Amino acid sequence: MATTKSRTLPLTKRGLNFEMFMWMITRLTALAMYGLILIAVIGALIMGARTQMNLADVMRWAFMPNVTHVQDTNVPDLAPWSTPFWKLTASALLLVATAHGVHGLVVICDDYIVSSRGRQIVRWISIAFMLTMMSIGAYLIWTS
């Protein structure tokens, strides 16, 4: 008689390594970005983005908490963005977008760099780049 027992491999036996973990993270961060962007767009519309949508204004909305980022715009003072909620939203978007983008960059580099040492170097440079970008972004969000 055929065996019908369920076959589920334990965590350590299913090949779930760094590559596959990052593959999953890239998908999840993409989904998270959709949610965070939706929240930010709704917030911007509530605060007046419906009538102020030229390029400079959009840049201003995009970098919302940093009032010095784009100065040539008609968007007024963005004090409503300076609450902890919006700073946390902006920080979350920064973290997932950076992780998503940098891993995408690593994947593209893997198409062109085939030696394992070369790939290691690219990975470490990418991680350093990612952490630097995250730190600078978080600093701007929380100190502006």
Next chain:
Amino acid sequence: MQVTLKIFRYNPEVDKKWHYETYDLDVDEKERILDLLELVKGHHDGTLSFRRSCAHGVCGSDAMRINGRNMLACKTLVRDVGDKITVEPLLGLKVIKDLIVDMEPFFDNYKKVLPYFINESPLPADGKERLQSPEQRARFDETTKCILCAACTTSCPSFWASDDYLGPAALVTAHRFIFDSRDEAASERLHIVSETSGLARCHTVFNCTMACPREIQITKAIGELKMATLTGKVD
């Protein structure tokens, strides 16, 4: 009908560089591209080199690029590709001569996924076969159809970039054994396919699915392998 057949030619003993040669042929629209190649070899230029064996879409020997798409020459009719036909070797593998490519990198990757049945457990009490239900057999039926023609792997941009990527055909083979309820090496194979040159290098381009002459849903099979590494479920 009159057909213009343009063929990629390269003889390493004579040519410094590859080139194309064109043949004007009078053929029936129901003839296959393989018939046209045989016609050229038999009546125009006996030095034309290409692989063929069964000529009925089973052995997978005559995969080549026909009008830019990977196809089997023995399954492609003239009427399906028109009267201007360009035939070239598969991409991503070194050309040995004319339409013949070096398949070693392809088979090296194929061997890496342990493409054979592994079960070290004793036979059932009756000493006969290891049974499985029709549902268990159906789970991997799709991926048993692979004929190793390499049409999928050589249509994959990740494989073009680096032939250390296992490629769709090797992953299809891994799928065939990992989801086989009688096989006991699913974990070993999942570790192999989840390495740097494995599943994560599939960018879901779908070229493999479009190229497969057996119409295997290859990208879907690779997706199932990815899910197996995350969930551990190999039912």
